[in-house]
Structures are given as C-alpha cells and as structure tokens.
Amino acid sequence: MNTLKFIIKRLLLSVVILFFVALIIYILMRCLPTSYVERIAQEKSMQPGSKSFEEWMAQLSATYGMNMGIFRGFLHWIGNALRGAFGDSWFYTVPVTQKFHDTIWLSFIMGAVSLFFELIIAIPLGVIAARKQYSKTDYTISVLALAGISLPTFFTASLLKLIFSVKLGWFDLFGLVGRDFNQLDAMGQFWDKAHHLVLPILTLVIVSIGGLMRYTRTNMLEVMSSDYIRTARAKGLSERKVIYHHAFRNTMIPLVTIIGGSLPGLFSGALITEQLFSIPGIGFTSYNAMVSGDIPFSMFYLTFLAILTLLGNLIADILYAVVDPRVRIA
Amino acid sequence: MTDKKIQDAAEPATEPAAEQYSLNDDRRVKVLSPSAMVAKRFFRNRIAMVGLFVLIAMFAFSFLGGLISPYSEDQLFYRTDILRKEYASAVENTEFRFAEAREKAFPSIVQAQFLLAADQKRDTFTYGDDTYTVEKQGDDFYVVFLTGGDLVGIAYKDVFSLSNANETLSFDTLFNGLKAYGNRQPSFTADGKTYDLAADGIVTLDGKEYGYISRYVVQALMPDVFLTRAFKEKVTESMDKHAESMLFTTEDGEEQEFFLTYNPSTQKWLIRQETESHVYDTYASPSKEHWLGTDGNGMDMLTRLMYGGRVSLMIGFIVEIISTFIGIILGGISGYFGGWIDNLIMRIVDIFYCIPSLPVIIILGAAMDATGVEPKIRMIYLMLLLGLLSWPGLARLIRGQILSLREQEFMTATEACGISVRRRIFRHLIPNVIPQLIVSCTMGLGSTIITEATLSYLGLGVKFPFASWGNIINDVKDTFVLTNYLFIWIPAGVLLLLTVLAFNILGDGLRDAFDPKMKR
Numbered sequence: 105m106n107t108l109k110f111i112i113k114r115l116l117l118s119v120v121i122l123f124f125v126a127l128i129i130y131i132l133m134r135c136l137p138t139s140y141v142e143r144i145a146q147e148k149s150m151q152p153g154s155k156s157f158e159e160w161m162a163q164l165s166a167t168y169g170m171n172m173g174i175f176r177g178f179l180h181w182i183g184n185a186l187r188g189a190f191g192d193s194w195f196y197t198v199p200v201t202q203k204f205h206d207t208i209w210l211s212f213i214m215g216a217v218s219l220f221f222e223l224i225i226a227i228p229l230g231v232i233a234a235r236k237q238y239s240k241t242d243y244t245i246s247v248l249a250l251a252g253i254s255l256p257t258f259f260t261a262s263l264l265k266l267i268f269s270v271k272l273g274w275f276d277l278f279g280l281v282g283r284d285f286n287q288l289d290a291m292g293q294f295w296d297k298a299h300h301l302v303l304p305i306l307t308l309v310i311v312s313i314g315g316l317m318r319y320t321r322t323n324m325l326e327v328m329s330s331d332y333i334r335t336a337r338a339k340g341l342s343e344r345k346v347i348y349h350h351a352f353r354n355t356m357i358p359l360v361t362i363i364g365g366s367l368p369g370l371f372s373g374a375l376i377t378e379q380l381f382s383i384p385g386i387g388f389t390s391y392n393a394m395v396s397g398d399i400p401f402s403m404f405y406l407t408f409l410a411i412l413t414l415l416g417n418l419i420a421d422i423l424y425a426v427v428d429p430r431v432r433i434a
Numbered sequence: 435m436t437d438k439k440i441q442d443a444a445e446p447a448t449e450p451a452a453e454q455y456s457l458n459d460d461r462r463v464k465v466l467s468p469s470a471m472v473a474k475r476f477f478r479n480r481i482a483m484v485g486l487f488v489l490i491a492m493f494a495f496s497f498l499g500g501l502i503s504p505y506s507e508d509q510l511f512y513r514t515d516i517l518r519k520e521y522a523s524a525v526e527n528t529e530f531r532f533a534e535a536r537e538k539a540f541p542s543i544v545q546a547q548f549l550l551a552a553d554q555k556r557d558t559f560t561y562g563d564d565t566y567t568v569e570k571q572g573d574d575f576y577v578v579f580l581t582g583g584d585l586v587g588i589a590y591k592d593v594f595s596l597s598n599a600n601e602t603l604s605f606d607t608l609f610n611g612l613k614a615y616g617n618r619q620p621s622f623t624a625d626g627k628t629y630d631l632a633a634d635g636i637v638t639l640d641g642k643e644y645g646y647i648s649r650y651v652v653q654a655l656m657p658d659v660f661l662t663r664a665f666k667e668k669v670t671e672s673m674d675k676h677a678e679s680m681l682f683t684t685e686d687g688e689e690q691e692f693f694l695t696y697n698p699s700t701q702k703w704l705i706r707q708e709t710e711s712h713v714y715d716t717y718a719s720p721s722k723e724h725w726l727g728t729d730g731n732g733m734d735m736l737t738r739l740m741y742g743g744r745v746s747l748m749i750g751f752i753v754e755i756i757s758t759f760i761g762i763i764l765g766g767i768s769g770y771f772g773g774w775i776d777n778l779i780m781r782i783v784d785i786f787y788c789i790p791s792l793p794v795i796i797i798l799g800a801a802m803d804a805t806g807v808e809p810k811i812r813m814i815y816l817m818l819l820l821g822l823l824s825w826p827g828l829a830r831l832i833r834g835q836i837l838s839l840r841e842q843e844f845m846t847a848t849e850a851c852g853i854s855v856r857r858r859i860f861r862h863l864i865p866n867v868i869p870q871l872i873v874s875c876t877m878g879l880g881s882t883i884i885t886e887a888t889l890s891y892l893g894l895g896v897k898f899p900f901a902s903w904g905n906i907i908n909d910v911k912d913t914f915v916l917t918n919y920l921f922i923w924i925p926a927g928v929l930l931l932l933t934v935l936a937f938n939i940l941g942d943g944l945r946d947a948f949d950p951k952m953k954r
Contacts, residue, residue, distance in 0.1 A: 121781065125788045132794065140804050243481065250942070254934035256884050258891045259927035262910045270917045277913060375792060376888060394793060395800045395894070402797050409790035417784075 111422055118414045123182075125410040130178045133168070133403055144397040148194055160194075167191040167400060185407065195398035196389075203389060204404065208371060210280070211378070211385035214301060215370035218308035219363075226313050227359065230320025234328060235347060245317065252314030261307045261380040268303060275303050278382040304381045308374055320359060327354045357428045365420030368412040472869075475947040482943020488936035492929070496743030505734045507741040508899040511724070512732065513715040518693060521707040522661060524652040524669050528701070530574075530589045533608055540578065540587030548578055548589060572616020577609075588612065592635075596645040597663055603645070611637060615647045636663075652705075669694070673703055717919050727921045730909050731898075739926060742901035746933070749817055749896070750883045754875050756821025761828030762871070766859050768829070769836030780833070783826045791823035792885070799894030809897040816895055820882060831874055835867045869948035876941035880934040887930055903930045 145160040155163070164170055167184060169177030184190070190200040233245040269277045276282060282296050327333065328351055336350045373387030382388060386405075393401035455462045466474065476482060500507070530549065534540040544561050551559035551568055558567050558581060565581040574591040590612050596603055607624040614622035614631050621630050630638045635647040643663070650673070652666040665682060672680040672694055679693045693706045714732030718724055726735035768779035798819065802812055839845065840863070848858050889895030890904025898905065906926040909915045915922055 117781075121784045121788060124781075124785045128785065128789060129794075132797075136797075136801050137805055140801050143804065246942075247481070247939075250938045251931070251935055254880060254884075254931055254938055256887050256891075256904075256927070256930055256934075258888060258904075258910075259907060259923075259930065262907070262916060262923060262927070266916060266920075277916075375796075376892075379892070390793065391796065394796045395803075397800055397804065402793070406790055406793055406797075409793065410788045413788045413790070417787075 114418055118418055127178055129406045190404045191400040193398055193401040195393045195396045200400050200404045207386045207389045211373035212370050218305045221309045222313050222316055226316035227320050230317045231324055233321045234324030249314035249317040255311055257311050257376045260310050264303050280383050304377050304383050307377050323358050324355045327351045360427050361420050361424045364423040365416040368415040372409055372412050472947045479943045485936040485939030488932055492933050496740055499740035503737045505737040510732045511715040511728055512712050514710045515713045516708050517711050518706040519709050520655045522654050522705040524650055524703040527591050527593055527649055527651050532589050533605055534587045535585045571613055575612055575616040592647050592649055593651050594647050597643045720921055726925055738901040742903045742906050745902045746883050749886045750879045752817045753820040753882045754879050757825035760825040765829035765832030769833035770859050783829050787826040795819055796894055809900055813896055832867050835870055836863050839863055839866050873941050873945045876937055880937035883934055
C-alpha cells in the first residue's frame with residue numbers, strides 16, 4: 105500500500121515536471137528567429153508538389169498557436185499533443201507519429217542488442233576486477249573501462265570503419281541494407297540487415313561498456329568491505345560462495361536499479377551512432393529533421409526524450425524501493 | 435616496497451636530533467595535515483600520476499605549442515602544381531569540306547547528294563529539277579557544276595589556313611589554291627593576283643607569307659591563343675613521327691614543351707602544355723616543414739592541433755566553471771535551507787535534468803548556421819549553452835553532501851557562534867564539499883570536451899576558421915580521407931582520447947586520494 109502511494113506520488117510529480125519541460129521546449133522553439141522559420145517554410149514551398157508558403161505557415165500556427173501569446177499557445181500545443189496530433193513532419197512530409205512508428209523499432213532493437221552485450225561483458229569483468237582489487241587484472245580492466253568512457257563515439261566509429269570496412273572489407277561503410285537487398289529472400293534480407301548493424305552495435309557497446317563496468321566494480325568493492333561478507337568469510341564459507349552468493353547478490357541491487365532506469369533509454373535511439381552509420385532509426389531520422397529545421401519533428405523528439413528520461417528516473421526510483429527492502433519509502 | 439620501509443625506518447636512526455626527544459614527545463611523530471595526506475596518497479598513485487603527466491603535456495602542447503610553432507592558426511600553404519593544360523588539338527581532316535561559289539548555290543542537301551555520288555564514283559547526280567556534274571580535279575578535290583551551266587561550289591579535304599587571322603579567304607583564292615595544291619603546281623592566280631605555292635603547302639603573295647594548305651586541322655583550345663604556322667607545322671611534323679612530346683621555339687625565342695597524345699576513338703591529337711599553377715597545399719603528407727602534413731584547407735596540421743587543443747580545453751574549463759557556479763549556488767541553498775526551498779530548487783533541477791541537451795544544441799546550432807552567426811560569437815553561445823544545460827547533476831551532488839554535513843556538530847557550533855548564514859554556507863559547508871566537487875569537475879571536464887568535440891564533428895559546434903579537435907576530425911566524413919589520409923584524423927582523435935582519459939584517470943585518482951577510508 106505504501107509502495108503504491110509512493111508510485112502514484114512520483115507519477116504525479118513526473119507529470120508536473122513534464123509539463124514544465126514541455127513549456128521550456130516550447131519557449132525554445134518560439135525563440136527561434138522568425139526569419140529562420142519563414143525561410144525554411146519558403147524553401148519547403150519551393151519543392152515540387154508542395155504546399156504553398158502560406159499553407160506551411162498556417163499549419164505551423166495551427167499546430168503551435170503561433171498567433172497566440174506564449175502561454176496560451178503552449179496550452180494549445182500541449183492540448184493537441186495530448187490527443188496525439190503532432191502535425192506533419194516538414195522534412196519527411198508524413199505525419200510525425202507515422203515516421204516515428206516507422207523508425208522506432210529499429211532503434212529499439214539496436215539498443216536492446218547492445219545492452220545485452222554490455223551486460224554480459226561488463227558485469228563479469230566488473231566483478232572480476234573487484235575480486236582482484238589492485239592486481240594487474242584490475243588495473244587492466246579499470247583502464248580499459250576508462251578508455252571506453254573516454255572514446256568519443258565518432259572517433260570509435262571511424263576507427264572501426266577503417267579497420268573492418270576499409271582494411272578488412274567485412275562490412276559496408278554506411279546504410280542498413282546492401283546493394284542487392286531487393287533480390288534477397290526474407291531470410292537473406294534479415295541477415296543483410298543484421299550484418300549492417302554489427303558495426304553500429306559494436307560502437308555502442310564499446311562507448312557505453314566502461315560506465316557499467318566501473319559501476320559494477322565500485323558497488324562490488326563496497327559490498328565486499330561490508331560486515332556480512334566478513335561474517336560469511338569468518339564462518340568458513342568457500343570464497344566462491346562468498347563472492348557469488350553473498351556479495352554478488354547484493355551488488356545486483358544497484359545494478360538492477362540503473363539497468364531498469366536505462367530501459368526507457370532504449371527507445372531514444374543513438375543519435376550520433378545512427379548518424380555516423382546512416383542507420384535509419386529514430387536517432388538518425390531526428391538528426392536529419394533537426395538540422396534541416398523540421399520544427400514539428402524536433403518538438404516531438406524533444407518531448408519524447410524528456411518523457412523517456414522521466415520514465416527512466418521513475419523506474420529506477422521504484423525499483424530501488426522495491427528491490428532493496430532496507431530502503432525506507434519516503 | 436619492503437626495501438623502502440627498511441630505509442624509512444633506518445632514517446631516524448641516522449639523525450642525531452631525533453634521539454633528544456623523549457619517547458612520548460609529540461615532536462617525534464611526524465604529523466601530516468589532511469591535505470598533505472591527500473597529496474601523499476595522490477602522488478603514490480602511479481596511474482593518476484601518468485594521467486597528470488599526460489594532462490600537463492597536453493596543456494603545454496596546446497598553450498605553449500601555439501607560441502613555438504612557426505605557423506599561425508589559419509595560415510594557408512601553397513604548392514606549385516604542374517598542370518597539363520589542353521593547349522590545342524589537331525585532327526587529320528577526313529571529311530569533305532564545302533565552299534560555295536555564290537551564296538546559297540550549294541545548300542547542304544545538295545552537299546549530301548554530292549557525297550553519295552562521290553561515294554559511288556558517279557559523275558552526275560540530280561536534286562530537284564537540277565542535274566549536277568562532278569569533276570575531280572585533284573586528290574580529294576571535286577568541282578561541282580550545274581550540268582552545262584554555272585560553277586556551284588567545291589568539295590575538298592585539304593585545309594587552306596591564312597597566316598593573318600584578320601584576313602578573309604575569297605572563294606576564288608581557295609578554289610585556285612586548292613586546285614594548284616592538288617595538282618602540285620608551283621603557283622596559281624586568283625582575283626588577279628599571282629600566288630606562289632611551295633611543295634609543303636605554303637602560299638606566298640609578293641614574297642610575303644599569305645597562308646598554307648595542309649590536310650591537318652590544328653585548333654587552339656585555350657582562349658586568346660593564335661596558333662602560328664610554324665607551330666602548326668611543328669605539330670604536323672611531330673604527328674607524322676608519332677612523337678609524344680615536342681619542343682617549340684616561339685617567335686620570342688622562348689622554348690616551350692608540349693605533349694601530344696592521340697585518342698583513337700575521336701582520331702584526334704591533343705596537344706597539352708605544362709603550366710605551373712599556385713594551388714592550396716591540401717592533404718600534404720607529413721614532411722619536414724609540416725610534421726603532420728596539411729589539412730583540407732592547406733593549413734599546417736600540427737599547428738591546427740595545438741590551437742584546437744587550446745579551444746577544446748578552454749571550452750571545457752569555461753563550461754565547467756559556469757556549471758559549477760550554478761551548481762554550487764543552487765545546490766548549496768537547497769541543501770542548507772531544506773524545506774520548500776529545497777523542494778522548489780530540486781524540482782527545477784529535475785526539469786533541467788530532463789531537457790535533452792544534445793538535441794537542443796543541435797537544433798540551435800542548425801538555426802545559427804542558417805542565420806549565419808559569426809564563429810566567435812557562436813563559440814560563446816556554445817559555451818553558455820553547454821554550461822546552462824550541464825549543472826543539474828552537480829547541484830544534486832552538492833545538495834546531497836550539504837544535507838548530510840548540515841547535521842554535523844561543527845555546523846551546530848557555527849550556529850551557536852552566530853556566524854551569518856552566507857558565511858556558514860560558503861565558508862564552512864562548501865569547503866567541505868570541495869573534494870567531491872573537484873572529482874566531479876575533473877570527470878565533467880572530460881565529458882564536456884567529448885560533447886564539444888562531437889558537436890564540432892557534426893559541424894554544429896566550433897566553426898572554421900577556429901580549430902577544435904572535433905572539427906579537425908570532421909574531415910573523416912569524406913570516405914577518401916578516412917581511407918587514405920590517416921594523418922588527418924588519427925592524431926586529433928588520439929589527442930582527444932588521451933586528454934579525456936587523463937581527466938578521468940586524474941578524477942579517479944583524486945577520488946581515491948580524498949577518500950579517508952582508502953588504506954594506501
């Protein structure tokens with residue numbers, strides 16, 4: 105009962121926060137120079153078969169309440185957004201929600217696969233490093249983890265491309281599908297896509313594995329120095345049992361919390377990685393929309409990301425309270 | 435390690451002064467202040483020392499390197515490139531050319547009929563109501579009449595070129611000249627003048643060169659070039675010899691080299707001249723002058739890297755200062771006062787925490803691109819934006835620390851002493867947070883530098899002419915650079931990696947050093 109109350113309270117708070125985040129995003133959009141917005145609309149109306157300039161601007165005002173004051177306009181927009189009316193994307197000329205629906209699953213699959221690999225690599229390495237603290241293994245793993253954190257995504261991707269695409273010729277440099285994609289059968293198409301996703305996923309794993317590894321190590325070390333581990337050792341349990349039964353299970357508590365909190369992030373797409381490999385997921389799609397001044401899509405994406413962050417925090421908090429019985433719910 | 439201990443233990447024994455204190459004298463015990471303990475722990479950490487050393491090297495490279503480097507940030511370098519420009523073309527004329535005796539006497543449709551007749555070796559052909567007679571008067575030289583009537587025109591393959599570009603060639607001269615050339619006559623008369631015709635086709639009038647007749651057509655391809663006869667002859671001669679190059683002396687006595695190539699598909703000879711041109715020295719390989727080569731704009735790579743480091747480090751520090759400032763103020767107030775103020779500030783933190791910073795900067799960057807904001811002002815905007823979007827984490831950290839410090843005895847003491855609130859927060863609480871603050875800032879510097887580099891890589895951060903490690907790597911977007919010019923992007927990437935890694939290692943080392951629970 106207490107937990108339920110806590111969840112409801114957090115949920116309501118999240119809604120309030122989301123309201124203000126949306127307000128800031130809206131104000132930000134309204135602050136864009138009018139000349140910039142008008143120029144994009146002008147460019148769009150120049151394209152063959154496009155709506156006229158007036159229609160573009162009218163659509164914009166209708167969706168965002170441009171002709172009203174900032175706060176009323178914001179209420180107007182958020183009212184529309186709540187009904188799922190985010191307008192038509194300027195860059196893709198289809199409804200924003202449709203484009204979102206077309207691209208989100210690819211990003212999710214990419215994120216899920218890389219998270220899976222991160223978990224099965226990072227957690228065991230983190231545990232090993234903590235067990236052998238100050239050993240050569242520990243230093244190697246720690247420095248590698250730090251190097252992973254310190255690697256800029258674009259440099260990692262360029263290096264991987266140089267090694268695997270250019271020198272070895274195993275993968276294509278860009279894109280999700282190969283040249284002969286349309287000639288392949290269903291199974292072949294699946295493998296072709298999987299083949300093209302190898303390098304992006306590898307990039308994602310390399311740049312994000314370090315953080316999880318360090319987190320595991322720190323928590324494991326903390327647990328290892330606690331009294332109940334000393335007790336376990338004192339009563340003569342085997343080291344195996346101490347590590348995997350007593351220590352690791354307690355290390356799992358913070359791990360489960362942050363992994364749970366990162367689950368919504370799987371939907372946010374990898375903005376930079378997707379852009380580097382031209383993978384048409386939500387990240388690449390949004391990047392193109394954002395740099396070309398596609399206001400409807402950008403607004404949608406920003407709001408979407410804010411919701412995901414809030415959801416992540418919420419899940420982490422709730423999990424923390426649920427998983428660890430020692431935590432008092434405030 | 436054990437050797438060292440023995441040495442340490444042996445040291446006091448060699449000092450005679452130590453023996454003078456009694457056993458429980460305080461002066462016998464070496465007392466270290468907490469900060470000295472921290473420093474001692476820190477300097478013992480070998481990995482952290484490596485990080486510190488790398489950072490010092492990086493600062494020296496970026497801030498001193500620019501002073502030592504002989505080049506400036508955006509100094510352009512040129513090289514002279516030898517380009518073979520197309521100078522002229524020569525072709526052996528294999529098609530009939532036509533000349534009309536009078537205007538409109540020999541229309542193209544009749545010319546076509548003539549070609550048919552010549553092909554079939556017929557003497558006459560008809561077109562419309564008229565019958566034409568063809569008379570061969572030399573090699574590939576035909577004269578066409580209306581049967582029993584007027585001269586219509588001539589068809590020929592040898593080309594009559596004039597020496598003087600301003601003169602025009604009359605039909606009569608052309609007709610008689612070609613006829614004489616075809617029949618190898620030494621002279622001919624046209625328009626009442628007598629011309630001399632040499633065996634090599636040179637036509638002279640009154641001892642002056644008038645023009646010449648040849649089977650080859652040599653045309654200038656470069657504008658403003660008039661080809662002299664001597665040049666054309668030289669070309670013809672070289673073509674006969676199938677020479678690949680020829681030396682030609684102009685009237686001014688200058689010797690020029692030309693290169694001839696034959697293209698079988700068009701049956702044309704191309705004559706090219708080598709000219710020296712001044713071009714940007716782009717993507718030059720590493721050399722003595724340019725240790726890391728030059729970039730796509732022809733600027734010295736090593737110098738760009740130095741200035742890029744300056745920009746990257748400076749942006750990192752300024753952003754960190756901005757965000758630390760906001761973080762300390764809001765976190766400090768929130769943690770100290772608690773209650774509704776804490777609640778309010780923490781909700782603001784939550785709101786800012788949820789704003790997706792990278793997309794927001796990308797959108798604003800694109801808008802700045804479109805409205806053409808100056809690169810320098812843009813850099814300032816970038817720092818402000820990054821700073822304003824990165825403080826929430828720090829504010830949370832400081833608030834948490836202060837929340838727990840607030841309850842400790844020394845704070846009760848300050849309250850009892852009646853110290854003002856401002857003094858209590860900023861003189862007594864904040865200094866106690868500084869260890870965590872330093873660690874978080876050091877780590878934060880690394881990630882800020884990565885963010886800045888990523889934005890610059892995308893072309894939305896630091897812009898040309900300013901260098902930044904990110905926009906130096908930007909060139910790698912070109913697959914050709916990725917594959918062939920490793921010296922362009924690898925060094926910048928390695929510097930970036932080393933710097934961020936060093937900041938992270940340093941942060942780690944500081945954290946360990948500040949932690950009193952650490953045994954070492």
